[in-house]
Amino acid sequence: MTTTFFHDASDVQLFGGQTFNVADNMYFFSAGAILNQLSSHTRVAVQDDLYSWIVYGDAASEHPRRIKWVTGPAGSGKTAVMGSLSDRCAADGVLGATFFFASWSASIGRRRKTALVATIAHQLAKHREDLKIAISTAIEKNPGVFEKNLHVQMQVLVSTPLREVGRRSGGPRLQGAIIIDGLDECEAEQYHDTTTTSPGGKPQRKNAEDQLEILQVLQAASLDPAFPFRILIASRPERVFREFFDPESNPTSFAPNLDLHKDYNADADIALFLEAELSLLRRRHNFPPSWPPPGTIQLLVDKASGQFIYAATIMRLLGTGHREPPKALLDTVLKTEATQKTAPNPLEQLDALYSHILSSSPDPPLSVRWIHSIRRLNEVDFVFSPSHPYTSNLHLLLQADPESNEVEHLLGNLHSLIRIPPPSDQATRYDFYHKSLFDFLNDPDRCGELYIQYREIDGFIWDRLNRACANQFNTATLKGPVAPISRTRKASANS
Numbered sequence: 001m002t003t004t005f006f007h008d009a010s011d012v013q014l015f016g017g018q019t020f021n022v023a024d025n026m027y028f029f030s031a032g033a034i035l036n037q038l039s040s041h042t043r044v045a046v047q048d049d050l051y052s053w054i055v056y057g058d059a060a061s062e063h064p065r066r067i068k069w070v071t072g073p074a075g076s077g078k079t080a081v082m083g084s085l086s087d088r089c090a091a092d093g094v095l096g097a098t099f100f101f102a103s104w105s106a107s108i109g110r111r112r113k114t115a116l117v118a119t120i121a122h123q124l125a126k127h128r129e130d131l132k133i134a135i136s137t138a139i140e141k142n143p144g145v146f147e148k149n150l151h152v153q154m155q156v157l158v159s160t161p162l163r164e165v166g167r168r169s170g171g172p173r174l175q176g177a178i179i180i181d182g183l184d185e186c187e188a189e190q191y192h193d194t195t196t197t198s199p200g201g202k203p204q205r206k207n208a209e210d211q212l213e214i215l216q217v218l219q220a221a222s223l224d225p226a227f228p229f230r231i232l233i234a235s236r237p238e239r240v241f242r243e244f245f246d247p248e249s250n251p252t253s254f255a256p257n258l259d260l261h262k263d264y265n266a267d268a269d270i271a272l273f274l275e276a277e278l279s280l281l282r283r284r285h286n287f288p289p290s291w292p293p294p295g296t297i298q299l300l301v302d303k304a305s306g307q308f309i310y311a312a313t314i315m316r317l318l319g320t321g322h323r324e325p326p327k328a329l330l331d332t333v334l335k336t337e338a339t340q341k342t343a344p345n346p347l348e349q350l351d352a353l354y355s356h357i358l359s360s361s362p363d364p365p366l367s368v369r370w371i372h373s374i375r376r377l378n379e380v381d382f383v384f385s386p387s388h389p390y391t392s393n394l395h396l397l398l399q400a401d402p403e404s405n406e407v408e409h410l411l412g413n414l415h416s417l418i419r420i421p422p423p424s425d426q427a428t429r430y431d432f433y434h435k436s437l438f439d440f441l442n443d444p445d446r447c448g449e450l451y452i453q454y455r456e457i458d459g460f461i462w463d464r465l466n467r468a469c470a471n472q473f474n475t476a477t478l479k480g481p482v483a484p485i486s487r488t489r490k491a492s493a494n495s
Contacts, residue, residue, distance in 0.1 A: 043081050043084075043260075043264070043266070043269050044269075045264060046081055046264050047081060047088065049258070050068075050070070050085055050232065051085060051088060051089070053068060053230065053255060054089060054094060054177040054232070055094060057230065057255075058255055058256075065253065065254055066223075066227065066230045066255075067218065067219060067222050067230070067233065067253070067254045067255065068230070068231070068232055068254065068255040068256070068257070068258065069233050069234075069235070069241065069245045069254065069257045069258070070082070070232060070233070070234040070235075070257075070258045071234070071235060071236065071237045071241065071257060071258070071260070072260030072261045073236065073237070073261055073347075074236060074307075074309065074434075074435065074436040074439060075307035075308060075309030075310060075347075075350060076261050076266070076306060076307060076309075077308035077309075078181065078182075078234045079181050079182060079234070080308065081234075081260070082100070082179055082181040082232070082234050083100075083181075085177075085232075086098050089176055089177055089179075093176070094175055094176030094177060095176050095177060095179070096123070096124060096127070096174070096175075096176050096177060096178045096229045097119070097120040097123035097124055097178045097179075098178070098179045098181070099116055099119055099120060099179075099180050100181045100182055101181065101182035101183055101184075101185045101186050102185055102435075103185035103186075103435055104375065104431065104432050104435055104438075111185070111186070111187045111379075112186060112187050112188075112189055112210070113186055113210050113213065113214055114189065116150065116214065117150055117153040117154050117157055117217075118146060118153070118157065120157075120158060121158055121161075124158065124162075124174075127174060128165065128174065130165050130168065131161055131162070131165045131174070134160075134161035134165055135157055135158075137161075138156050138157060138160060139156075139157070142156050149213075150213055150214065150217045151216075151217055151220065154217050154220070154221050158221060159221055159226070159227065162174070162224075162226050162227060162228065163226040166226040166228070173228075174228040174229070175228050175229070176229060176230070177229060177231070177232055178229045178230070178231045179231075179232045179234075180218070180231065180232065181234045183211055183214060183234070183235040183241075184211065184235040184238050186207060186210055186211050186214065187207055187210070188205040188206055188209060189210060208240040211238075211240050212240050215233070215240075215241075215244050218233070219253065237259075261306055265306075266304075266306045266307075267304075267306065269308075270300075270301050270304050270308060271297055271298070271301050273308075273311055274297050274300055274311055274314075274315070275297055277315045278292055278296075278297070278315075281315075281326055285325075285326060287327070291327070296330070296334065299334060300333075300334075303353075304349065305349060307347075307349075307350055309350065309436055310349060310353060312433075313350075313353060313354075313416055313433070313434075314333060316415070316416035316433070317416040318330060320415040320416050332356070333353065333356070336353065336356050347436075347440075347446070351446050351447070354417070354437060354447070355448075355450070357413070357414060357416060357417060358414070358417075358450060360413040360414075361410055361411070361412075361413055361414060362409060363410060364450060365449075365450065366410060367411060367414065368441060369452060369456075369460045370398060370410055370411065371417075371437075371441070372441070372452060372457045372460075373398055373457060373460060373461050373464075374394065374398075374418075374430045375432065375438065376457065376461065377394065377397070377461070378429055378430070378431075389426035389427050390426065390427055390428070390429055391421065391425070391426040391427070392426055394407075394430065395407060396468050397461075397464055397465060399464075400464070400467065407420075416433075417432065418430060418433070419431040419433065
């Protein structure tokens with residue numbers, strides 16, 4: 001069962017009437033419900049090792065090292081492991097707080113650092129009444145704290161209240177983990193840095209700068225003797241993290257890093273997952289006991305190359321009502337070969353799978369334009385007509401013909417890549433299962449003819465906007481003002 005700590009990204013009125021923003025912190029597994037099931041039945045050794053560290057620490061270390069980095073390439077199952085571990089810790093009473101960054105989220109609080117400390121404080125306050133009172137008092141004394149930098153926020157909202165509570169006796173013991181996932185997906189807040197300037201004259205701050213700031217804030221908090229938690233940070237192995245957690249630079253500051261790809265062989269777990277899911281599919285469709293043919297699971301494991309996202313995408317493809325039957329789809333996937341290139345590409349099988357799925361659309365280039373546009377419009381919270389729900393707004397804007405069913409025509413075969421709500425649900429946003437899809441689409445060397453430059457996406461959106469406006473005025477059905485696309489978010493949309 002998925003643990004939900006906050007139902008919505010919202011302004012929360014909690015401490016002494018003070019209103020502040022916390023992030024929607026319901027963690028989503030990168031591959032949806034399939035990875036939820038996968039993570040609960042696999043990667044047991046990884047979860048046991050991390051849980052043991054949370055509860056017992058480093059027994060051989062003279063000094064407590066309260067931060068551990070979990071890393072691995074895209075699709076290696078980091079979010080699934082962190083989500084399942086969070087559930088386990090919550091059930092055992094050793095979960096302090098969680099924060100799951102997601103660059104694809106429509107909630108700005110999950111894409112940027114702004115709500116991080118407030119969200120952690122909000123969750124910690126639920127553990128003990130005296131801690132809640134201490135945090136409330138701190139906010140009342142420092143009403144402008146949420147406008148301060150993260151170092152100040154951490155001191156005022158977390159470290160100082162923990163020290164005050166720690167000096168008292170009584171109450172449940174504070175212990176366990178603070179789990180931060182997807183930190184590499186944190187986007188930069190552009191207004192904090194005026195030292196660098198973009199060609200347009202606006203301040204330009206790199207994502208790595210905000211990511212490093214978060215790492216430094218968490219490290220400073222962990223070094224406080226009164227800080228009772230261990231911090232788990234999961235991210236891809238980007239440079240800012242490799243340098244920060246380099247054991248040669250900081251030999252005693254951190255617990256040993258854990259690399260999901262190098263330190264654990266995922267093949268057995270992927271095979272276990274595929275065997276269970278294919279057996280379920282066989283029973284559901286009443287296939288013969290001989291299906292899938294011998295050697296199929298091992299071939300898929302070899303193609304996955306340790307990437308859970310490959311296996312999860314395969315199973316979504318087979319189980320999401322694609323127009324082709326599962327048998328034929330599986331045969332096609334098994335025959336799909338990666339494109340041979342001169343430079344080695346560890347993601348070549350995933351790229352081949354993405355290419356195959358996208359090519360099943362009647363118009364792959366137009367489908368890719370839709371995919372990019374949906375992500376861009378989600379990020380800027382675009383509203384074409386305030387009187388229409390989300391899905392209607394999206395269709396009004398992007399469909400060339402308002403009476404057509406272009407979305408089903410283009411995206412009907414892509415449900416293994418995109419969360420598309422049923423027609424009866426007009427409020428739920430379209431969403432994407434994994435960031436690796438956009439890593440693929442944004443790299444011309446990987447996606448080839450499917451690559452589209454950002455200016456082409458902008459042109460497509462504006463062309464469809466003009467057409468939608470003309471259609472609305474021509475039919476005299478426009479019931480609200482047209483809200484232009486916000487250009488202030490363009491930098492984050494391109495990141």
